[in-house]
Amino acid sequence: MNTVYLNGRYMAAEEARISPFDRGFLFGDSVYEVIPYFQGRGFRLQEHIARLEHSLRAVRIPNGRDWVAILDQLVELNGGGNLSVYLQVTRGDSGSRSHAYDAGLEPTIFACCTPVRDFASLPVAEVKGLAAIVTADLRWHRCDIKSTCLLPNILVLQQARDQQADEALLLRDGVVTEGTSSNIFVVRQGVIYTPKRSSEILGGITRELVLELADENGIQYQETDIDYEALTTGDEVWISSSTRGVLPVTSIDGQAVGNGEKGPLWARMFELLTRYQRKLMTGSK
Incomplete structure (x- = not known):
């Protein structure tokens, strides 16, 4: 059964209902997280929860839930294994459509699971190189908040797909920010080199892990502005x-990166990341 969580209850997905006056539905007045579970265990779970709590504080939605308990039980009810857990918190149902809201609204909390492939199980030789395009970053200036207002991301990702590419990399005032759902x-x-942390990008959990692994393994890195020429x-x-x-x-943009093949430093980082993931999830080396 596809079990979801909604406002304190676990239920079949087809039973879940929200009000048409929910502010998440009307205004995108909500934040979210996507958390991978491998072998039934949350990957960097506390870091994801910390980012969720940052988003909630930034938009002034009340916090205070035991997020780990909610999500762990949801994963268990969906059979454990390798799942991507989507968690959305809206400001709540105001009973009418109004831009203004009362501070006492009860947030709407929804979570669901989707099967996901364990990236650590994929041999390095089988990882596909991606094609990307570069396009203007037309989003708001608080991208550090993981808001559900994702229409700009959706439109540019579709633009990439229309050009037979896998991802769109975003450029704001001549500086690369991030991808539609990725860091660069x-x-x-x-x-x-990776873009500096700022309100213009989402602080990626895996981005931070990549930098941790680089530091631990003597790989030099710099957080700095990257322009189009440096990118390409x-x-x-x-x-x-x-x-x-x-x-x-x-x-x-149709031009090869380097020699057009997967690079040796990427292969090393992929191995470091998958080794870290396996050790964290299973205790293996």
């Missing part, structure tokens, strides 16, 4: 996300 890394002469002339380009790990980008 550029490698030049053995050094990893790098030796390697990667993207990262919680459910996909770290993936190589082998072409941008």
Whole structure:
């Protein structure tokens, strides 16, 4: 059974209902998280919860739930294994359509699961290089808040797909920010470069893990502004996300990145990341 969580209850997905006056439905007045569970265990779960709580504080939606208990039970009810858990918290149902809201609204909390492939199970040789395009970043300036207002992301990802590409990389005022659902890394002469943390990008959980692993393994990195030329002339380009790990980008705007093949530093980071994931999930080395 596909079990979901809604406002304190676990139920079959087809039984879940929300009010048409819920502010998440009317205004996108809500935040969310996507958390991978591998072998039934949350991957970097506390880091995801911390980011959720940052988003809730930023938009002034009340917090205070035991998120770990809610999600762990939902995963168990859906059979455990490898699942992507989607958690959305809206400001709640105001009973009418009005931009203004009362501070006492009870948030609507919804969570569901989707099967996901364990990226650590994929041999490095089988990872596909991605094609990407670069397009304007037309989103608001609080991208550090994981808001459900994702229409700009949806439109540019569809633009990429229309051009037979896998991802759209976003450019704001001449500076690369991130992908539609990923963070960006550029490698030049053995050094990893990634955009600086700011309100213009979402602080990716896997992004932070990549930098931790680089630091632990003597790989140099810099958080810095990256312009279009630096992006397209790098030796390697990667993207990262919680459910996909770290993936190589082998072409941008129809032009090869480096030699057009998956790069050696990406392969090393992929191995470091998968080893970390296996050890964390199973205790193996």
